[in-house]
Amino acid sequence: MVTFLDVGQGDAIVIRTSTGAAMLVDCGPAWDGDDAGRRTILPYLRSQSIQKLDALFLTHPDMDHIGGAPSILRRVTVKRVFAGGDDWNEKTHPLLYRILRERRLKLTPLDRGKSIEMGEGVKLRVLNPGNDKRTTDNEDSLVIRLEYGNSCLLLTGDAGAEAEANMLHGGEDLRAQLIKIAHHGSRFGSMERFLKAVHPQAAIILVGKRNRFGHPAPAVMERLEGMHVRVYRTDRDGAITAETDGNVWRIRTVGAER
Numbered sequence: 001m002v003t004f005l006d007v008g009q010g011d012a013i014v015i016r017t018s019t020g021a022a023m024l025v026d027c028g029p030a031w032d033g034d035d036a037g038r039r040t041i042l043p044y045l046r047s048q049s050i051q052k053l054d055a056l057f058l059t060h061p062d063m064d065h066i067g068g069a070p071s072i073l074r075r076v077t078v079k080r081v082f083a084g085g086d087d088w089n090e091k092t093h094p095l096l097y098r099i100l101r102e103r104r105l106k107l108t109p110l111d112r113g114k115s116i117e118m119g120e121g122v123k124l125r126v127l128n129p130g131n132d133k134r135t136t137d138n139e140d141s142l143v144i145r146l147e148y149g150n151s152c153l154l155l156t157g158d159a160g161a162e163a164e165a166n167m168l169h170g171g172e173d174l175r176a177q178l179i180k181i182a183h184h185g186s187r188f189g190s191m192e193r194f195l196k197a198v199h200p201q202a203a204i205i206l207v208g209k210r211n212r213f214g215h216p217a218p219a220v221m222e223r224l225e226g227m228h229v230r231v232y233r234t235d236r237d238g239a240i241t242a243e244t245d246g247n248v249w250r251i252r253t254v255g256a257e258r
């Protein structure tokens with residue numbers, strides 16, 4: 001089961017396998033004196049009796065993805081921490097690095113071609129970053145294809161058109177019935193050629209209500225609509241869960257205030 005938590009403008013995605021392995025992809029934002037880890041992710045993990053994470057993936061070092069990471073690392077046992085790109089350093093994220101050290105954890109970089117077996121036939125295949133030239137750390141985002149039986153979910157971080165072109169060029173199998181739309185639906189990603197290659201039936205957008213970036217971009221919404229993709233978004237639907245038997249995804253929304 002995959003849960004896309006409503007952390008406002010940011011990403012936090014919990015993945016659970018049938019044998020109880022649990023993973024977290026990104027940790028949502030932090031703000032004055034609080035963060036999405038403490039406010040949203042930890043209460044959710046507790047509600048699901050998840051006390052340990054087999055893996056934490058930090059797609060890229062932007063605050064709307066790692067702001068809650070210190071809270072998570074402090075209060076949950078995390079086995080391994082994987083990161084996208086090489087734009088990580090202690091200077092910009094001193095707190096994160098301090099806690100990683102306290103926990104005797106290291107950031108393990110992942111790139112295209114690697115894959116992680118989670119047991120019970122669940123496999124995470126890394127599609128980005130590759131060794132192509134990139135201009136921003138968004139383009140370095142981890143892109144992961146979660147595979148289980150015939151079901152695939154594409155998690156895209158904040159990847160943009162450049163990363164999409166690289167993945168298409170790399171000839172990877174991008175097809176997925178379900179996609180987490182990159183970069184909160186920004187107009188700098190989710191290009192038509194990429195979406196066509198993924199060929200999703202449903203799309204999830206993690207996005208904050210009335211965010212100052214105007215996400216999701218109308219052009220992206222039109223593209224998805226034109227391809228008859230069913231769209232779920234956390235600003236309207238609240239938390240979203242997707243469950244698969246290896247063939248069909250069942251998507252449910254928890255419902256948010258409008």
Ligand SMILES: [Zn+2]
Nearest residue numbers: 010064158183
């Ligand atoms: Zn972001």
